[in-house]
Amino acid sequence: MNINRYMIKDTKEIRLSKLDANETGDFKTKKEAEAATAKLKKRLAELQDILFAQKKHSLLVILQGMDSSGKDGTVKHIFSGINPQGFIVTSFKKPSLEEEAHDFLWRVHQKTPPKGYISAFNRSHYEDVLVPRVHGSLSKEDAKHRFRYIRQFEEMLVEEGTTIIKLFLHISKEKQLEKIQERLEDPKKHWKFDASDLQEREYWDNYQEAYEEVFKESSTEQTPWFWIPANHRWYRNYLALDIVVKTLEKLDLRYPKLNTPTPDISELISPRH
Amino acid sequence: MNINRYMIKDTKEIRLSKLDANETGDFKTKKEAEAATAKLKKRLAELQDILFAQKKHSLLVILQGMDSSGKDGTVKHIFSGINPQGFIVTSFKKPSLEEEAHDFLWRVHQKTPPKGYISAFNRSHYEDVLVPRVHGSLSKEDAKHRFRYIRQFEEMLVEEGTTIIKLFLHISKEKQLEKIQERLEDPKKHWKFDASDLQEREYWDNYQEAYEEVFKESSTEQTPWFWIPANHRWYRNYLALDIVVKTLEKLDLRYPKLNTPTPDISELISPRH
Known part of the structure; x- marks a missing residue:
């Protein structure tokens, strides 16, 4: 897939309502x-495997999206085949009292990937702008400050060796309702249901607007946002994975060479007389 | 004392060799x-006590200085009278392998003070510019990047409620030698002696220059550096403490009010009939 199609570039013009959550790119079938x-x-x-061996780069994948947009499912599907030793997922929930007593980047900075690792953020520091913007507790001006700190923080991470991929899982309002219904009806999904999701759903339009503000303020050349049509989970998984793979392929990944002269092990191998 | 005298403002002109480490301000005697x-x-x-009760502000005191300049002694003297529950000291040593695998601000960000607290950094992120600059492993340009990240990081902390005081303990080269000799002669001070201090002493001039670069790049209006004449430890302690107290006095520190209506406890106090 040409992933550039999904890169959010012209950030002044972005309107989520114009992006089709049902899209499936070049694919016609799930198969x-x-x-x-x-x-x-x-x-x-x-x-x-090379990333982990080389210990030169790290990759941070930030997943955002409305409730039920499939953040957990995306992490599960795209990263289930890799070596778990080199992979860390962090789900950012409502901040704890200790977290709230620090600046909003404090808890996320701790979870950034060390060299050689891939980290996924299931929700992230963007929630610290989205939620208070939607609920009116953060002024436009204070939000601007936070966006500046986010840009500077991400820029620093990039400069120090971390590649950042920011994915917005885009579902339609109808699809969300469908997912909520599934959670209520399927006993295996009851645990995913949270009454507050229904409350937040009432703020759907405000969230969409707040996301448009996020893209405008934080989709930069170095750390662009990608939107992922997520009504069809099979396309969502494919596209998210494709972006991750193509991004890693752009790095100069190479297995490190032996940094001692190659020892002569012939003696260990050949039978002694 | 007029602490502004020690604030490093005109950062283009700073020459450490022109600052008198023997100075004692308005004081003539130790007593x-x-x-x-x-x-x-x-x-x-x-x-x-108010800072801790109010939980609105936090204070970060960064201590830097040549080996033997008295960073440990300063922490010990100025903070020994306060409630230890609201105070955290972190000494930053040579980075661990885990720390080295992250950006240089990763480990310091974790140790920033939560609201209500005072934190002291005994050495800090400035070492990540000073040491590699002196030993030639960080180019001037890469150092400029790091300084930018430091300014942005500190600015973000300030904006989010942390007041930062940066103290440079200034001793003379002769005084350092005297202190090293004490460490070698006094059995109670043997533990403080580190052979690497003697090696680093050979880079004295380079360190002084590197510090001048630090002041030039990171003494800002919001987070200025102060130089503390530190040949006389009694003046050093006095001045460092004075800067801390005067800085806290500028904050709007107030005990929080009861946020419930004052309950009527007369019934609990007066004897029942």
């Missing part, structure tokens, strides 16, 4: 997409 | 200074 996804998963495992 | 210091210690304890 096609799943075959392509399987190949990409193998490729990701290869690339992660 | 005078110690009496003033005792008063300030009481005042600091009062202020910290």
Whole structure:
């Protein structure tokens, strides 16, 4: 897929309502997409092996999206084939009292990936602008400050060796309702239901606007946002994975060479007389 | 004392060799200074009590200086009278492998003070510019990047409620030698001796230059550096404490009010009939 199509560039013009959450790119069927996804998963495992061996770069994948947009599912699907030793997921929930007593980047900075690692953020520091903006507790001006700190923070991470991928999982309002209903009806999904999701749903339009503000303020050349049509989970998984793989392929990933002269082990191998 | 005298403002002109490490301000004797210091210690304890109760602000005191300049002694003297529950010291040593695998601000960000607290950094993120600059492993340009990240990081902390005081303990080269000799001769001080201090002493001039670069790049209006004449430890303690107290006094520290209506406890107090 040409992933540039999904990169949010012209940030002055972005209107989420104009982006089709049902889109499936070049794929017509789920089967096609799943075959392509399987190949990409193998490729990701290869690339992660080198990343981990080389310990030069790290990758941070930030996942945002409305409730039920499939953040957990995306993490599960795209990263299930890699070496878990080199992978860390952090889900950022409502801040604890200790977290609230610090600046909003404090808890996220701690969870950034060390060299060699891939980290996924399931929600992130963007929630610290989105939620208070929607609920009116953060002024436009204070939000501007936070966006500046976010840009500077991400820029510093990039400069110090972390590649950042920011994915917005885009679902339609109808799809969200469908997912909420599934959670209520399927006993295996009851645990995912949270009454507050229904409350937040009432702020749907405000969230969409707040996201448009996020893209405008934080989709930069170095750390762009990608929007992922997420009504079809098979396309969502394929596309998210494709972006991850293509991004890793742009790095100069190489297995490190032996940094001592190659020892002569012939004596250990050949039988002694 | 007029602490502005010690604020490093005109950062283009700073020459450490022109600053007198033997200075004792308005004090002629140790006794005078110690009496003033005792008063300030009481005042600091009062202020910290309000800071802790109010949980609105936090204070970060960054201590830098050549080896043997008295960073440990300063922490010990100025903060020994306060409530230890609201105070955290972190000594930053050579980074661990885990720390090295992250950006250089990763470990310091974790140790920034939560609201209500005072934190002291015994050495800090400035070491990550000073040491590699002196030993030639960080180019001037890369140092400029790091300085930018430091300014942005500190600005963000300030904006989010942390007041930052940056103290440079200034001793003369002769005084350092004297202190090293003490460490070698006094059995109670043997533990403080580190052979690497003697090696680093050979880079004295380079360190002084690197510090001048630090002041030039990071003494800002919001987060200025102060230089502390530190050949006389009694003046050093007095002045560092005075800067801390005067800085806290500028904040709007107030005990919080009861946020419920005052309950009528007369019934609990007066005897029942």
